[in-house]
Structure formats: structure tokens, C-alpha cells
Amino acid sequence: MPPGLITEANDPPETHRGVTLSTQSHSGQVRRRDGVRLRPEPFGALVYVPDRDHFVALDRKAAHLLDTGDVENRALAAELVRVGVLDIPSVPEKRFRFGRALIGDFPDLPEVTEPLVVNAFATALCPLRCGYCHADDLMQPFRAGETDDDVDRVAMTAAAVPAMVAVITGGDPILRPDRTERLIMALAPEKAIVIDTSGAGDITPLLPALKSVQGHLRVSVDSADAAVHDRLRPINPRLLARGTSSHAAAWTTIRRAVAADIATTVQTVVSSANEDRAALLALARRLAGEGIRQWVLHVAVPAGRAAEPRSHRLLPSGDVSRLLDDVLAEIDADATLCGLRVRVTATHTSPNAVLLVGSRGDVYAETGPGGKVRVAAATGDRDTLRRLFQDRIDRRAHADRYLGGTDPQWA
Ligand code: SF4
Numbered sequence: 583m584p585p586g587l588i589t590e591a592n593d594p595p596e597t598h599r600g601v602t603l604s605t606q607s608h609s610g611q612v613r614r615r616d617g618v619r620l621r622p623e624p625f626g627a628l629v630y631v632p633d634r635d636h637f638v639a640l641d642r643k644a645a646h647l648l649d650t651g652d653v654e655n656r657a658l659a660a661e662l663v664r665v666g667v668l669d670i671p672s673v674p675e676k677r678f679r680f681g682r683a684l685i686g687d688f689p690d691l692p693e694v695t696e697p698l699v700v701n702a703f704a705t706a707l708c709p710l711r712c713g714y715c716h717a718d719d720l721m722q723p724f725r726a727g728e729t730d731d732d733v734d735r736v737a738m739t740a741a742a743v744p745a746m747v748a749v750i751t752g753g754d755p756i757l758r759p760d761r762t763e764r765l766i767m768a769l770a771p772e773k774a775i776v777i778d779t780s781g782a783g784d785i786t787p788l789l790p791a792l793k794s795v796q797g798h799l800r801v802s803v804d805s806a807d808a809a810v811h812d813r814l815r816p817i818n819p820r821l822l823a824r825g826t827s828s829h830a831a832a833w834t835t836i837r838r839a840v841a842a843d844i845a846t847t848v849q850t851v852v853s854s855a856n857e858d859r860a861a862l863l864a865l866a867r868r869l870a871g872e873g874i875r876q877w878v879l880h881v882a883v884p885a886g887r888a889a890e891p892r893s894h895r896l897l898p899s900g901d902v903s904r905l906l907d908d909v910l911a912e913i914d915a916d917a918t919l920c921g922l923r924v925r926v927t928a929t930h931t932s933p934n935a936v937l938l939v940g941s942r943g944d945v946y947a948e949t950g951p952g953g954k955v956r957v958a959a960a961t962g963d964r965d966t967l968r969r970l971f972q973d974r975i976d977r978r979a980h981a982d983r984y985l986g987g988t989d990p991q992w993a
Pocket residue numbers: 708709710711712714715716717718752753754779780815
């Protein structure tokens with residue numbers, strides 16, 4: 583047994599909150615949880631936890647622990663359990679709260695030379711017309727004449743981006759399962775897969791592919807109240823039958839995904855329409871009751887359609903941070919909600935933090951209030967895309983976005 587390794591015999595899980603030997607261990611050493619991806623970095627490593635759809639940066643000591651399974655440093659091992667990297671059941675889930683995801687000694691955000699995430703548009707079509715949509719500028723001009731060749735260019739470009747995770751988005755991937763499945767299969771050999779959907783369609787054809795690659799599903803729900811959600815996320819009557827409830831459709835999608843054992847996150851845009859303690863707690867209870875373990879809250883910011891004067895009414899008040907802090911504290915204190923992992927994304931918009939492949943395969947940078955800027959044509963040249971990331975993307979802002987944000991409120 584390596585020095586410091588703790589076994590179930592000398593450290594039984596029911597009597598403490600320390601670290602035990604994983605029962606799934608093969609070699610007698612603690613191992614990382616299923617599906618966890620690691621990329622060595624000069625500072626240590628970047629890790630992606632697929633069932634939580636969560637990145638963590640490790641310093642060299644933490645990366646070494648993960649590499650060797652030697653848990654001499656109990657506190658560090660417990661941190662790796664807390665963030666879902668190691669599977670040691672004696673550290674309770676309820677103690678986990680998303681926050682700044684740096685494990686070890688980091689005087690500052692680590693510098694990354696390759697992207698963590700590439701966002702790839704499966705289609706420019708979307709069944710909804712949300713008032714705060716950020717993707718409108720990559721949807722409306724590209725809808726007419728969408729062809730099957732387009733998706734091959736998206737796959738070629740996104741596959742060549744040296745990212746750990748591909749988020750398949752749009753438009754809505756659920757509307758074009760044929761294109762989405764092609765992207766899943768093209769990108770999964772190297773990248774973890776996330777599907778980002780409104781849920782307003784039939785997820786069934788995508789479940790086998792998603793399951794086969796241990797993919798993660800994100801579905802948007804803005805309220806437990808159908809009327810509020812349907813008002814915030816109205817349907818596009820050209821693509822869905824009049825009278826369709828986007829809320830009912832989202833819940834059908836969620837239930838199908840949970841029944842298929844697909845790791846599922848519900849994401850909620852916090853706007854003036856749902857900026858309410860009781861309403862958010864009602865949604866938290868509904869999520870927990872439906873078996874959802876992950877809830878991500880995005881505060882609406884003046885970007886995309888929400889930057890237009892007619893949508894300003896959707897922006898939340900200046901007190902939204904305090905409100906969300908109260909909601910999180912109530913969730914932590916409620917025994918029925920302790921299994922719900924909640925993340926609040928940062929409220930600032932950083933220009934050039936996000937890399938996108940549009941529905942025709944070209945590459946864009948998200949400039950925040952300025953919208954998307956095309957930075958390269960479709961290409962399968964990895965070196966070109968690596969250089970592009972280093973030259974055109976704000977790498978600090980990119981790392982910040984995916985490692986928990988810098989807003990001290992949530993750090
Ligand atoms: S579902 Fe997403 S892409 Fe579609 S309109 Fe709403 S925010 Fe935009």
C-alpha cells in the first residue's frame with residue numbers, strides 16, 4: 583500500500599468525513615471517477631467532470647495525487663472528492679457548492695494555451711424566440727439554405743479545435759437530431775460532449791448517442807410556473823404548432839433524459855420576470871422532485887437581444903446578487919434540497935472569452951455587447967485554430983468563464 587493511503591478497514595466511511603479507498607479501485611489506489619477527463623498543463627492539470635459539466639484546475643501537487651492515487655494529503659484528497667474528481671463516498675455531497683474551481687496553490691488564474699470549450703452550432707434554427715437570446719446574430723442570417731454540407735464543415739472545424747469539451751448548441755440541436763448526432767459522433771473521440779437545448783422538441787432520437795458517449799444535457803427552464811416560462815420563452819410559430827407550451831416540452835425532455843440516465847443540468851436565466859425568492863425556491867423544489875442534481879442560474883445581462891431597448895425591461899434589478907445569495911443559503915439549509923448542486927454564473931460579460939463555430943463551420947468570437955465577430959473561415963487545421971485561440975481570444979477571460987468566474991460573491 584502506498585504511504586498515506588487510507589483503506590475502508592482503517593477509515594470506515596460511516597464514522598468520519600475523511601478519505602477512503604474507492605471500492606471501484608483496481609490497483610489498491612484511489613482513482614478518478616468515471617468519465618473524468620484530464621489535460622496536463624504547465625501549472626498542473628485541467629480536469630473536466632462530465633456528470634457535473636464542471637471544470638477544475640489542479641496545481642501540480644493535486645495533479646500528482648490524481649496521477650498516483652496517493653492520498654497522504656487528506657485535505658487535498660477531500661477537495662478532489664468535493665469537486666467530483668475522485669469518488670470517495672464518505673465526503674457528503676451536500677457540502678459541495680460550485681465556486682471558483684482552483685484546487686491547490688494558485689496565486690492567480692492559470693494561463694491556458696488551448697481552449698477548454700468550443701461551442702458548435704448544430705443548426706441556426708430554434709423553436710423559440712426568447713427575449714434575452716444571445717445567439718440571434720448567428721441564427722437569423724444563416725437560416726435560409728442550411729445544407730448537410732454545412733454540418734460537415736462544423737464538424738471538421740470543431741473537431742480540430744484543441745478543446746476538452748464541445749458544447750453542441752445553436753439554434754437548437756434538438757430541432758435537427760440528424761445534424762446533432764453527426765456532430766456528437768465526429769467530436770466525441772476527443773472531446774466530452776454537452777448538448778445545450780431549450781427542450782422544445784423530441785430528444786428521444788439523440789438519447790442513444792448521448793448515452794454512448796457519456797454526454798451531458800443542459801435544458802432551459804425559467805420558472806416552475808408554466809405561464810411565466812412560456813411568456814419568457816415564446817415559441818416560434820413557424821417551427822412549432824400554435825398553442826405548444828415550451829415549458830411542458832422542456833419538462834418532457836428532462837424526464838426522458840433522466841429516465842435514460844443522462845446527466846442533466848437545468849439552466850435558468852434570471853430576469854426581472856423570475857427575480858423572486860419564492861419563485862426560484864419553488865423551481866428548486868420542482869427540480870429536486872424530478873431528480874435533477876444540477877441547477878445553473880445565469881443572470882440576464884445586456885447582450886444579444888437583451889441589449890435592445892425593447893428588451894431592457896427583462897434585465898434584473900441591482901439587488902439580484904443579494905437575492906441569489908439568499909436563495910442559495912436557503913437551499914443549503916433545506917434538507918430536501920441538499921442534493922441539488924447550484925451554480926450562479928458571473929454577471930459580467932467578458933469580450934472575446936468564448937470560441938464558437940457557427941452553423942456553416944466558420945469561427946466566431948463572442949464580443950459581449952458587440953455580438954459575434956467572424957475570426958476565421960472553416961478549417962480542419964489544428965495549428966491554425968490553436969494560434970487563433972492564442973491571438974484572438976482573451977485567454978484569461980476564457981479560463982475565468984469556465985473556472986468559476988471572478989466575481990468574489992461566488993468565489
Ligand atoms: S432557446 Fe436559446 S437560442 Fe433559442 S431563442 Fe431562446 S435563448 Fe436563443
